[in-house]
Amino acid sequence: MGSHPVEPDPGPGAAVDFTEVQQTEQFKELRKRHRSFVFPMAVFFLLWYFAYVLLADYAHDFMATPVLGNINIGILLGLLQFVSTFGITMWYVSYANRRLDPIASSIRHELEEAAPDVFIDPAGGKK
């Protein structure tokens, strides 16, 4: 990390103009791809979770409706929360691998080649 967060002085980090990077089409595309996935998904799973919580909190009779033997709608919806959590996780991982990682690493390599000495952590990892 060129500008170690402890030191307000940007130091060698100033050699890289991040506002310029921020304005490149490539970076804007990365940000758009990231946000257009994570924001709607976050809204979706929070709404679905709170819909479930509200049903469990205020619609006891509905949740107690039997479906299969002793398994009722409540148990089923609860298990569906697990399924949707696992599903969203896998979906995000595949999306990030396909749509985010290639573009992020291309920007990263470009920056690192442009200013190799800036992005090697002076205090962090070296022995």
Added chain:
Amino acid sequence: MIPVHSAALRVPLQTAETTNVGSPLLNMAIFGVFVAITLVVVLRASRNNKTAADYYAAGRSFTGGQNGTAIAGDYLSAASFLGIVGAIAINGYDGFLYSIGFLVAWLVALLLVAELLRNTGKFTMADVLSFRLKQRPVRIAAAITTLAVCFFYLLAQMAGAGGLVSLLLGINDRLGQSIVITVVGVLMIMYVLIGGMKGTTWVQIIKACLLIAGAFIMTVWVLALHGFNLSTLLGAAIETSGNAAITSPGLQYGLTSVTRLDFLSLALALVLGTAALPHVLMRFYTVPTAKEARRSVVWAIWLIGAFYLFTLVLGYGASALIGSERILAAPGGVNSAAPLLAFELGGSILLGLISAVAFATILAVVAGLTITAAASFAHDIYASVIRKGKVNPDGEVKVARRTVIVIGLLSIAGGIGAQGQNVAFLVALAFAVAASANLPTILYSLFWKRFNTQGAVWSMYGGLGSAILLIALSPVVSGSERSMIQGADFSVFPLSNPGIVSIPLAFFLGWLGTVLSRTTEDPMKQAEMEVRSLTGVGAEKATDH
């Protein structure tokens, strides 16, 4: 979630029964084996502890899979194992509701926090929050909320240890319990002092594997007894309890409109608090890249999800095979469901294993909390604020190690002092503080360009202050039979979970503080943070050498 209180009241009647169930000596011996093995691992892991990055972030050398397992180890506390199994066994569906909140919360970490945080911070949460804002005020506020969350969580774990001692080792007198708490505390100090983050992580990994494997074996066992049919298991639970309502929600939280609102408030804190728990956030720095941070969360989600599915089976299994009367009559009350089930299934040996795992759990969670609190004090308060960055990393690690000892001693004293007190609300409070004081600032500083120092400071202090104030004015502290302070009543706030007020308030204060402030932050730093957070530039070569 661990009713130490009721356990202490029942002690005189139950001593005979305690000795009937399992063998305390065997339990202690198995725990001793765990301690011996982990100590060897910690000693081996500590040989390469040289720099600050080694001590705080394990040299960023763990893989996503290892770190994800350690996250599960950190997260699945004794409260969530014994507490949730017991809650399902007694209150049925309402216990299950807890575990769903605990799991779904990980999506916040996966989608919004883990990778971006890994790319922008170094050792602590304050690194990220103060990245593009004014260092001093934001770092101090972030360190204070980190220490507050760790303190509440630590106290809950150590107080819970006392309850576990009487439950699993048959030690019921205060002195005996105090000695065991001291032993646990001293072991923890040794692990963290010697092993640093690397040693602590290995303790978490070993413990997570044991806990999940133990729960898995019991789950298969319970299912086998019921023909691998969930419906049959639920039927058996209904039959033993004589109450068909245990398979649907409402037994615990559906009593009055206040308890319903209370549950909603708890659900909000659980789902938003997890991704802002400082000891969880710090784990993301132990991996080399953002991609590994993502893998960590994915592993954690699978392991934690599987574990909570096991607890569903175990809870109803305890309900079916043991019955709520026997569970409530045992020392430890609700928390004894899982140990009693282990004894019912596999006799003293399985009980011994499960007991040892429960102790290991407390040890591991307390170690994770301690290293987080020590890192925050040494890195944020000592190095950055007191010495204004003019300290070498060795000096900082020295301070961190001393802080570990101080925190360890404080938590031993707290654990002994809290015996017999009803402090179960502290875990929920830790989640509420994390969700109110930390999450708004984390999200705003990552995603809202205009966000500034005043907004961060208002949001963090407002969230922390309101959560603590509302708890102090709630029935968990005064004014009810189970309150912490008896004989006084200043409970003007009816809910025992403050999240429903404090979380929206903190988000609002973050916005208000920002729009009312005339100073704008450095656009260069905002650009740098955004570029770094999404690309990982500069953060991934941290340990090339």
